[in-house]
Amino acid sequence: MxxxxxxxxxxxxxxxxxxxxxxxxxxxxxxxxxxxxxxxxxxxxxxxxxxxxxxxxxxxxxxxxxxxxxxxxxxxxxxxxxxxxxxxxxxxxxxxxxxxxxxxxxxxxxxxxxxxxxxxxxxxxxxxxxxxxxxxxxxxxxxxxxxxxxxxxxxxxxxxAGIVMQLLFRWVRRPIVQMVDQAEAISERRFITITEPRVIELRQVVRAMNTMVARVKTMFAEQAARIEALRSEANRDPLTQLANRNFFMGRLAQALENEEFAPSGCLLLLRIRDLAGINRRLGRERADQFLQFVAGKLASLSADRHDWLLARLNGADFGLLAPGLSADEAPAFARELLENLAELRRIEITDESDLGTFGIAAYRHGDALSTVLTRADQALAQAEETSNAVVLLSDSDTQATLVAHDWHTLLTGALTGEDFLVASFPVLDRNDRLLHRELMLRLCQPDGRLLTAGAFMPHASRLGLMPVLDLETVRLGLVELGRVSYPLAINLSSTSIADSGFVDRLVSLLRQHRDQAGRLWFEVNEFGFRDELRALAAFGERVRPYGCKIGIEHFGRHFGSIPQLYDLQLDYLKIDGSFIQGIDEHPGNQQLIKAIVGIAEGNDMLTIAEGVHDDGEWLVLAELGVQGWTGPAATGRLQG
Missing domain, CATH: 3.30.450 (Beta-Lactamase)
Structure with a gap:
């Protein structure tokens, strides 16, 4: 009663x-x-x-x-x-x-x-x-x-008296309802505070609840700070705060294998000339300041490309991974970087006018990591023979780049003619059972060749077609779910999630395919998730009634403070492959993965490792508590 x-x-x-x-x-x-x-x-x-x-x-x-x-x-x-x-x-x-x-x-x-x-x-x-x-x-x-x-x-x-009591009850009931909502939010891993009521007895309860929420938030903030510290310690250069060599090599391996990356790009190596002499002449403190200015100049010119990665590889060497940068554009870009570095001589940060040289290696999907690195080292060696030189080495032409108008015609024509296809890759659990398959969009060209998502998605994003392509991927996924029994994971762009029109059309699709919708796993890139926190939370509220799961892919790829996961009710995290590569020989990343697993388990989230290459990596990940894995080793395990 x-x-x-x-x-x-x-x-x-x-x-x-x-x-x-x-x-x-x-x-x-x-x-x-x-x-x-x-x-x-x-x-x-x-x-x-x-x-x-x-x-x-x-x-x-x-x-x-x-x-x-x-x-x-x-x-x-x-x-x-x-x-x-x-x-x-x-x-x-x-x-x-x-x-x-x-x-x-x-x-x-x-x-x-x-x-x-x-x-x-x-x-x-x-x-x-x-x-x-x-x-x-x-x-x-x-x-x-x-x-x-x-x-x-x-x-x-x-x-x-009854009316007055009912009004009084409603007045008293309001903070009670808020406390109930607060308790339900805590059970759903959302932590909110409410205004203290005027009723003294209820005020004490609300104050206690708010204090508990504040302590939980503090606990999560401490865990996030610990993960950030571990990530910084394991994968950042302590002087310049850029990515270190291990993290950079992991990302380069992903760029050569992962279809989400552009199908071609360039690796740029910068070597600071005579760093030992600068250190001897100017002193260690001035030399360190010089390296920090170099890092700042390089970062400022590449900051607008979130899929590029800048790293300090060793004392005098910097590396820039530039997916999508063509071999024709790379030398001019490198010379622009050198011209910006020349300003350091004018403002007397250094006493050397011959600051450095660039070696550039063009690559394509499928190239071996060792081949690309050797090509870049050879280009750098040739560049060192000349002052402030730039040398590019490439053993093959990269795919011709279409102009924006041609890409628009190609993409819109493909949507009209239903020329998009899907491919999928397995994600396994700890017992090698299929968790889901990741769906990848492919574009069938008029000549019959297939373009991977990394080839056309950047152009679709620039042309504002991402919501349309994402909706087409969901439609194809629902058709696929009508034929298979396993779940499918679909990557959505942050642009689409923030588009109310897209979300409305997506919900309409889910409503029409309610039987299949419960086997859809939606995931968003961590970079977009960081910028669209509220949009992702609102998106989750719209699609969860249909049984869909929400997750983050490439988690940890971008340096910065970890988002407040407890506000989003996420179902899973896919840890970026940059931390996974060679983890059996990287104690720092092992501690980082263990901390991420701990905070994920505290939020009742599944953790999945991306880009696992061999059984040795997976055994270490399994010991650290990771619950799922994907990559070449998972594909081989499922086929075997």
Whole structure:
């Protein structure tokens, strides 16, 4: 039974008890008062009649006339005159009961009227006796009217008290509902605070709940700070705060293997000339400052390309991984970097005008990591023979780049002609069972060749077609789910998630394919997730009713503070392959993965490792608590 209903029952019960008590006391008091008043009325009228008769002749006609005159006033039940012998000379009586008064009421509160008597004298002798009995019907009417008014008043007071109590309950209930919502949010891994109410008792409870939420948030913040510190220690250069060699090599391996990357690009190696001499001439502190300025200059020119990665590989070498940068564009870009570095000489950060040289290696998907590195080292060696030189080495032409208009025509035409296809790659759990398959979009060109997503997605993003392509991927995924029994994971861009029109169309698709929608896993790149935190939370609220899971891919790829995962109710994290490559020989990344697994388990999230290459890496990851894996080793395990 609800509290409000219990309060109403209490109000009704109290009202009835109050009415019963007041009714009994009031009726008995009023009855006694009326009985006294009726007796006084009877006695007074008997005395007045006796006095009048004593002054008149004592014949029967006169007595009858005077008795009748008093009786006809209508207030008396009985008027009687008897002589000294007790003979009734005149008697008038009216025993009719009052109309409008229930019989049960008169039986419950009977009114007993005392008769008034007076002696009639004839000179000095007694002539007779007058008996007058006031009628009780007016008393009953008055008593009943008072009872009815009391009932109305008590009911009105009870109703008013109930309304006031209901309003008070609603006022008190508001913070209670907020506390319930807060408790439910905690169970859903969302931590919110609420305003303290005015009710003192509830204020203490709310304050305790808010304190608990604040402590939980602090705990998560501490865990996030610890993960960030571990990530920085394991994968950042301590002087320049750029990525270190291990992280850079992991990303380069991904760029050569992962279809999400552009199908071609360039690796740029910068070697600072005579760093040892600069250190000797200027001192260690000035040399360190010089390296920090170099890192800042390089980062400022590549900051707008979130898929590029800048790293300090060793003391004098910097590396820039530039997916999508063509071999034709790379030398000009490198010379622009050198021109910006020349400013360091003008502002006297260094005393050397020959600052460095660039070696550039163009690559394509499928190239071996060692081949690309060797090509870049050879280019750098050739560049060192000349001051501020740039050398590019490439053993094959990269795919021709279409202009924006051609890409728009190609993509829109493919959407109209349904020329998009999907491929998928397995994601396994700890027991090598299929968790889901990652869906990748492919574009079938007019000549029959297939373009991977990394080839056309950057152009689609620049042309504003990402929501359309993402919706097409979901449509193809739902068609695929109609044929298979396993779940599918689909990557969505942050642009699409923030587009309300896209989300509306997506929800409409899910509604039409409700049976298949529960096997969809939606994931967003960590970079987009970082920028669209609220959009991702709102997106989750829209699609979760259909059974869809929400996750983050490439988690940890971009340096920066870890987002507040507990606000998003995520289902899984895919840890970026940059941390996974060679993890069996990298204790720092092992500590980082263990910390990520810990914070994920605290939020009831699944952790999946990306880009696992061999069983040695997976064994270490499994010991660290990672629950799923993908990459070449997972594909080989499933096929085997």
């Amino acid at each position: 609800s509290l409000l209903r219990q309060l109403w029952i209490m109000v009704i019960t109290i009202t009835l008890l109050a009415f019963a008590g007041s009714f009994a006391v009031s009726m008995l008091t009023a009855r006694n008062y009326l009985e006294q008043q009726l007796y006084v009325q009877s006695a007074d009228n008997a005395a007045a009649l006796a006095l009048s008769m004593s002054q008149q002749s004592k014949d029967d006609a006169t007595a009858q006339l005077m008795v009748t005159a008093l009786f006809d006033s209508g207030h008396f039940e009985l008027v009687r005159y008897t002589d000294v012998a007790g003979r009734v000379v005149v008697e008038r009586a009216n025993h009719a009961m009052p109309e409008g008064v229930p019989v049960w009421f008169m039986r419950l509160f009977p009114i007993h009227v005392g008769a008034g008597q007076a002696e009639v004298s004839d000179g000095w002798h007694q002539a007779g006796r007058v008996t007058v009995l006031a009628h009780s019907r007016y008393a009953y009417l008055s008593l009943w009217a008072g009872a009815f008014r009391l009932l109305i008043w008590i009911l009105a007071a009870g109703l008013l």
